[in-house]
Amino acid sequence: MGAPAPTPADLLRPRGATVWLTGLPSAGKTTLARALAGRLRAEGHPVEVLDGDEVRAHLSAGLGFSREDRHTNVTRIGFVAERLAAHGVTVLAPVIAPYAASRAAVRERHAGRGTAFLEVHVATPVEVCSARDVKGLYARQAAGEITGLTGVDDPYEIPADPELRIRTRGRSVAECTAELHAFLTGRGLL
Numbered sequence: 199m200g201a202p203a204p205t206p207a208d209l210l211r212p213r214g215a216t217v218w219l220t221g222l223p224s225a226g227k228t229t230l231a232r233a234l235a236g237r238l239r240a241e242g243h244p245v246e247v248l249d250g251d252e253v254r255a256h257l258s259a260g261l262g263f264s265r266e267d268r269h270t271n272v273t274r275i276g277f278v279a280e281r282l283a284a285h286g287v288t289v290l291a292p293v294i295a296p297y298a299a300s301r302a303a304v305r306e307r308h309a310g311r312g313t314a315f316l317e318v319h320v321a322t323p324v325e326v327c328s329a330r331d332v333k334g335l336y337a338r339q340a341a342g343e344i345t346g347l348t349g350v351d352d353p354y355e356i357p358a359d360p361e362l363r364i365r366t367r368g369r370s371v372a373e374c375t376a377e378l379h380a381f382l383t384g385r386g387l388l
């Protein structure tokens with residue numbers, strides 16, 4: 199027997215989703231998440247931004263940047279994102295998530311609960327990120343003050359099959375935000 203036909207209440211229920219913005223430091227994840235969140239809120243959508251930096255101050259306090267800690271961080275954020283998305287929130291997660299296995303674990307958790315999960319690769323080349331260097335991490339790595347910087351001396355496993363790959367080099371924040379918005383609309387999530 200197939201799934202029952204949706205009731206009017208089903209049709210009215212807000213469609214939540216987790217939109218995971220993965221990419222290198224300074225790729226533009228946070229900027230795009232905040233810009234998109236502002237636009238969605240103005241349109242009346244419930245939105246939550248789970249920023250890697252912010253989560254590390256609370257939910258993931260004490261975790262570092264080893265492979266194991268990054269995996270723990272990503273799967274914790276994935277857990278919270280799924281719970282929120284299941285209740286109709288559009289969750290934006292600007293989190294590096296450098297390992298394919300961690301991203302796959304989050305994807306599987308969503309799939310197992312029938313919650314939409316969209317992986318967006320913010321595909322900014324490392325030389326552009328390093329020139330932007332919003333937090334000075336690339337300079338500190340080059341100066342030998344830190345090691346284990348994603349994309350430089352720590353792995354970033356490029357998403358093989360993301361739902362969207364968005365380029366930011368030579369493009370404005372407004373242009374990229376519009377692309378993301380159109381993408382979510384096309385997926386029937388807005």
Ligand SMILES: Nc1ncnc2c1ncn2[C@@H]1O[C@H](COP(=O)(O)OS(=O)(=O)O)[C@@H](OP(=O)(O)O)[C@H]1O
Binds near residue numbers: 223294333
């Ligand atoms: N070694 C090293 N590698 C990568 N990033 C570093 C590192 N040290 C500190 N930071 C800062 O921490 C932010 C990344 O946190 P995330 O939670 O997104 O990372 S991860 O998914 O757990 O790998 C990340 O934020 P974004 O620049 O916004 O990506 C960095 O500012």
Ligand SMILES: Nc1ncnc2c1ncn2[C@@H]1O[C@H](COP(=O)(O)OP(=O)(O)O)[C@@H](O)[C@H]1O
Binds near residue numbers: 221227229369371
């Ligand atoms: N098209 C674009 N999309 C996003 N960010 C851009 C774009 N063009 C330039 N930038 C700049 O790149 C920087 C990205 O920083 P941030 O969003 O903090 O990166 P991340 O969260 O990936 O570490 C910001 O200073 C932003 O203004």
